[in-house]
Amino acid sequence: MTHELISTTSILMMLMSMCSMLLNFRNLMILLMTMEMMLLALCLMLSTHTHTLLLTLSTMMILQMLTIAAAETAMGLSMLMTYYRTRGTMTLKSLNLLRG
Numbered sequence: 001m002t003h004e005l006i007s008t009t010s011i012l013m014m015l016m017s018m019c020s021m022l023l024n025f026r027n028l029m030i031l032l033m034t035m036e037m038m039l040l041a042l043c044l045m046l047s048t049h050t051h052t053l054l055l056t057l058s059t060m061m062i063l064q065m066l067t068i069a070a071a072e073t074a075m076g077l078s079m080l081m082t083y084y085r086t087r088g089t090m091t092l093k094s095l096n097l098l099r100g
Contacts, residue, residue: 006048013041028090032076039069
Protein backbone atom coordinates (compact mmCIF):
# COMPACT_ATOMS: atom_id res chain seq x y z
CA MET A 1 0.00 0.00 0.00
CA THR A 2 1.17 3.48 -0.73
CA HIS A 3 1.54 6.23 1.81
CA GLU A 4 -1.13 8.32 0.08
CA LEU A 5 -3.67 5.52 0.46
CA ILE A 6 -2.85 5.05 4.14
CA SER A 7 -3.04 8.82 4.76
CA THR A 8 -6.38 8.99 2.97
CA THR A 9 -7.65 6.06 5.02
CA SER A 10 -6.62 7.68 8.29
CA ILE A 11 -8.25 10.98 7.29
CA LEU A 12 -11.47 9.13 6.39
CA MET A 13 -11.36 7.29 9.73
CA MET A 14 -11.00 10.60 11.54
CA LEU A 15 -13.91 12.16 9.62
CA MET A 16 -16.12 9.11 10.22
CA SER A 17 -15.41 9.18 13.94
CA MET A 18 -16.12 12.93 14.13
CA CYS A 19 -19.43 12.46 12.31
CA SER A 20 -20.32 9.54 14.55
CA MET A 21 -19.52 11.60 17.63
CA LEU A 22 -21.77 14.43 16.43
CA LEU A 23 -24.65 12.14 15.48
CA ASN A 24 -24.56 9.67 18.39
CA PHE A 25 -23.69 11.84 21.35
CA ARG A 26 -26.28 10.31 23.69
CA ASN A 27 -24.83 6.82 24.10
CA LEU A 28 -21.67 6.65 26.20
CA MET A 29 -20.48 3.37 24.68
CA ILE A 30 -20.53 4.81 21.17
CA LEU A 31 -18.76 7.95 22.38
CA LEU A 32 -16.01 5.86 23.94
CA MET A 33 -15.58 3.79 20.78
CA THR A 34 -15.45 6.85 18.54
CA MET A 35 -12.82 8.47 20.74
CA GLU A 36 -10.77 5.29 20.47
CA MET A 37 -11.22 5.34 16.69
CA MET A 38 -9.98 8.93 16.59
CA LEU A 39 -6.87 7.99 18.56
CA LEU A 40 -6.18 5.05 16.27
CA ALA A 41 -6.60 7.22 13.17
CA LEU A 42 -4.19 9.74 14.64
CA CYS A 43 -1.65 7.00 15.37
CA LEU A 44 -2.02 5.66 11.84
CA MET A 45 -1.46 9.12 10.41
CA LEU A 46 1.58 9.73 12.61
CA SER A 47 3.07 6.33 11.82
CA THR A 48 2.70 6.94 8.09
CA HIS A 49 4.51 10.25 8.30
CA THR A 50 7.10 8.80 10.65
CA HIS A 51 7.84 6.04 8.17
CA THR A 52 8.23 8.46 5.27
CA LEU A 53 10.48 10.85 7.23
CA LEU A 54 12.45 8.04 8.98
CA LEU A 55 12.00 9.48 12.46
CA THR A 56 12.67 7.15 15.39
CA LEU A 57 11.56 9.41 18.22
CA SER A 58 8.05 9.62 16.80
CA THR A 59 7.80 5.83 16.74
CA MET A 60 8.30 5.73 20.48
CA MET A 61 5.72 8.49 20.88
CA ILE A 62 3.22 6.47 18.83
CA LEU A 63 3.79 3.39 21.00
CA GLN A 64 3.27 5.52 24.10
CA MET A 65 0.04 6.94 22.65
CA LEU A 66 -1.26 3.45 21.89
CA THR A 67 -0.45 2.31 25.42
CA ILE A 68 -2.25 5.28 26.95
CA ALA A 69 -5.22 4.77 24.62
CA ALA A 70 -5.49 1.11 25.61
CA ALA A 71 -5.37 2.01 29.31
CA GLU A 72 -7.96 4.74 28.81
CA THR A 73 -10.27 2.34 27.00
CA ALA A 74 -9.92 -0.34 29.66
CA MET A 75 -10.68 2.13 32.46
CA GLY A 76 -13.55 3.72 30.57
CA LEU A 77 -15.16 0.39 29.76
CA SER A 78 -14.84 -0.86 33.32
CA MET A 79 -16.41 2.32 34.71
CA LEU A 80 -19.13 2.20 32.07
CA MET A 81 -20.02 -1.40 32.85
CA THR A 82 -20.14 -0.66 36.58
CA TYR A 83 -22.38 2.34 35.94
CA TYR A 84 -24.64 0.25 33.70
CA ARG A 85 -24.99 -2.42 36.38
CA THR A 86 -26.08 0.11 39.00
CA ARG A 87 -28.30 2.36 36.85
CA GLY A 88 -29.44 0.07 34.03
CA THR A 89 -28.80 2.63 31.30
CA MET A 90 -25.87 4.13 29.41
CA THR A 91 -27.38 7.41 28.26
CA LEU A 92 -25.56 10.67 28.72
CA LYS A 93 -28.66 12.27 30.25
CA SER A 94 -28.50 9.93 33.25
CA LEU A 95 -24.97 11.05 34.14
CA ASN A 96 -26.44 14.06 35.95
CA LEU A 97 -27.30 11.63 38.73
CA LEU A 98 -23.58 11.35 39.57
CA ARG A 99 -23.44 14.93 40.86
CA GLY A 100 -23.31 15.17 44.63
